[in-house]
Amino acid sequence: MSTAPTFQLPAPLAAAVQRVKQAARAAAERTVESLGLAAMAAHNTFQRDALLSAQFELNRKLGAFVQAFSDAFDEQVRRDCGPRGGGTSGTQTANWDQLSLVEDRELEIKVAAERFGLEIAHSCEWELRELEAYVGSVLGHARAERDRNPLRPELVGHGVIRAVAVIADRPEVRKVLDAELNRSLAAVLRNTYGDIISDMRKSGVQPVSLSVRTTDGRGEHSRAGAFDARPIDRSGAGGRGSTDSQRDARSSTSGALGPRSSRAPLDAADTSRRASLGGRGPMRGTPIGQVDAGMMDLLRRLAFSDPAGADVSGSGWSGDGSGYGSGTGIGALPNLIHANRDELRQASRGAIDHMVIDVIGSLFDQILSDPKVPPQLARQIARLQLPVLRAALGDPSFFSTRKHPVRQFINRIASLGNGFDDFSDEQAQTFVAKVRDLVQEIVKGDFDQMETYETRLAQLEAFVAEQARNSIEAQRSGATALLQQREEALRMDRHYAQRLEDELQPLAAPEFVRDFVSRVWSRVILKTAEREGVTSESVRALRQAGRDLFMSVQPKTSPGQRKAFLSELPKLMQQINAGLNAIGWPDDRRRAFFGQLMPAHADALKAQTGRVLDFNMLQRQVEQALERGLPTRADLPPASAAEPAADDLATPAFTKEEAARLGFVDESSIDWDGKIDIDLSAEPPLTTVDLELPGLTAAADAMEVPEPASGRSLADHVQIGFSYQMHIENDWQKVRLAHVSPGRSFFVFTRGQRHQQTISLTHRMLVRLCESGRMRAFESAQLLDRATARARRQLASLPGATVR
Secondary structure, eight states: OOOOOSSOOOHHHHHHHHHHHHHHHHHHHHHHHHHHHHHHTOSSHHHHHHHHHHHHHHHHTHHHHHHHHHHHHHHHHHHHHSOTTSOOSSOOOOOHHHHHHHHHHHHHHHHHHHHHHHHHHGGGHHHHHHHHHHHHHHTTOSSOOGGGOTTSHHHHHHHHHHHHHHHOOSHHHHHHHHHHHHHHHHHHHHHHHHHHHHHHHHTTOOOOOOOOOSSOOSSGGGGGGGGOSSOOOTTSOOSTTOOHHHHHHHHTTOOTTOOGGGSOOOOHHHHHHHHHTTOOSTTOSOBSSOOOHHHHHHHHHHHTSOOTTOOTTSOOBOTTSSSBOTTOSGGGOOOHHHHTHHHHHHHSOSHHHHHHHHHHHHHHHHHHTOTTSOHHHHHHHHTTHHHHHHHHHHOGGGTTOTTOHHHHHHHHHHHHHTTOSOTTSHHHHHHHHHHHHHHHHHHTSOTTBHHHHHHHHHHHHHHHHHHHHHHHHHHSTTHHHHHHHHHHHHHHHHHHHHHHHHHHTTSOSOHHHHHIIIIIIHHHHHHHHHHHOTTSHHHHHHHHHHHHHHHHTSOOSSHHHHHHHHHHHHHHHHHHHHHHHHHTOOHHHHHHHHHHHHHHHHHHHHSOOOOHHHHHHHHHHHHHHHHSOOOOGGGOOOOOTTSOOOGGGOOOOOOHHHHHHHTBOOGGGSOTTSOOOOOTTOOOOOOTGGGOOTTTSOOGGGSOOOOOSSSGGGGGTOOTTOEEEEEETTEEEEEEEEEEOTTSOEEEEEEOSSSOEEEEEEHHHHHHHHHTTSEEESSSSOHHHHHHHHHHHHHHTSTTOOOO
8 A cells, every 4th residue: 555645635636636547447447358359369379378368367456456556656646746855755765785676677667657658648649738737727836847747647657567567477468468558548548638627627727828948858749849848948058958969850850841940939928928818728728620639730830930031020021110121022921831732631631631721722822812911911811821721620610600710810800901001100010010919829829729719809809999999089089988978878768768668558549659759759858857957847847748748649538628638739739849859850750740640639539538537547657657767877788789779869969069070971961862983993792602612611502691791781790990982972982990889879980091080970871871882891701701712713714623
């Protein structure tokens, strides 16, 4: 039995140790069965005897094997998790001869255990990387390290070898058991590590992030040295045991994109910046499908290498800041997928992967030559070639799901970049710098996870929104606050109108009267209360006028009531007209309302006499609804972009000075019946058939419809930072959406670069412009959709092509 530990393992780690022990027992039971099958297929008697002997010993002493493994593994975990630098508990060897003998045996076990661990780690490499981050967090380490993970395969192998030595004396039996247990554990431990990660995640353990080193140390990570969990040695001496010959050997295995030593590795500052910007430990989130470990290693190696002659910083700016220097244009950007096509195809699994590699290479050919992608941003998109290929290989929905985070990130970079006409401007340079930082984090980070792209996409959109808002405030101070104030007033109107409508709905009355009182007269009451106070005499009179209007269309109960109604009707009409004047209700709607009201009054006078009790009860119900307390801003629900202001509530109460300062476009200034000049630069919209890739995407009728570039639905899809074509002042103007109110009631566009002009629209005005064809997107389709359509047309033009 092992010596009792002097400390207690953390609960998540103790549970993980138990899972490993259960995995060892399951592997031993599986080995008993596999040894019997192997003995039946043995080629000679000597081999069959060895297999049968190993099966007999393991089956007979299975309990002893499990106990010996448990003791040895517990001892290794205790040593790994115990205080470093101190002595270990237990008896100490005092005889030097005995110490030498033990050291030789221990060395043999250690070498065998490392070999055992290397073979197992190959089948569960990614699970191990993620597990290291969680175990490091449980143990309080600053970073994830393989050597400090007490669950690593080397320690499992150490326990297996010691347990085999307990149950078997003959060397040939030990050799057979070691080999078979290795194979069994390789199959069991991968799932075990995954279960441990799941348990730790459910218990709330947060993983630590990786540190990156420039030298390859011993262990499994030598295959992907950039992710070895060791600090960087800036002195150039490398890690332990690093020599010049080792560095030269690593340089010779760099691949087609140049020596690995030319890349700029992440240091501790880079790692902390990734963490502060939302970057998380390895395999922290949702993997983008499954890709073979060999392919993933190749993609990471190529991503960490820089093409010869390329600008490592990714900035591409000339020294004077005026733009790109000579030789740094798009022509200097190679298609990395085409350049490494053979190597990528060798690492892939089959015909579908080969097709994906060729398609992604063709897409980037089109992306890098797209005239609507600014060169400054095409350089950054080009650096995402390998992460995009990783996403396409692992996730079949990449080609058909337009909301895929990887697609959205690339499309956003291109669409947002179109909002800048002059990239020597400070705002444009700041935007390019932000994109460059985000791309750097993706390329040098965990680009095989959905959350990596979702986080950067959210950061990019938030950055653009803040930049646009600051730009508006610099031109029109207080503009966004004024718009927010007016939208709150509209939301208050909507909230009060909805409440009145719900209370008046069960009451008998013509529909147009109920709608008028709840949706129009409620605005009159709120506006007066805001101006004169809730308890003012004017508000009381307006509430009474609303009640009288509602009751005016009810059947009269007596001749006296008819006489009173006729005598008070002129005063009531005067009050209604005064209230409508106060909110600026349009004359055409006013005429339509009074055109319905007069016949209703006539019908009420001619109707048969009703009961006085019913009339009084109805009047009391209407009075209670109108006398109820007015809503306040605290009563408003959170702003919802899904419910823009209704048409009859969308006319804001802006003064002429405010409307001029914000640049509101008056509907009367647009010749709605006039013809629109044809824009020869406009591209035809794409259809789902144009975007179908046979073998990679679903049928055209099952694919997602592209985002609209024109028409009524465009009003619901406009996004901050995007560019649009707007037909105003009898000409097409390129505008950029700079601000959208939280409830999507107001939209602010800017025009021009250095001397910006503000153009503001209500939701109603935006809808009318889109419906009449006077506003459309600057891009006929998103970048990847355009690239797909052009690549498809190019493929169809080849001799013998069958794409339709």
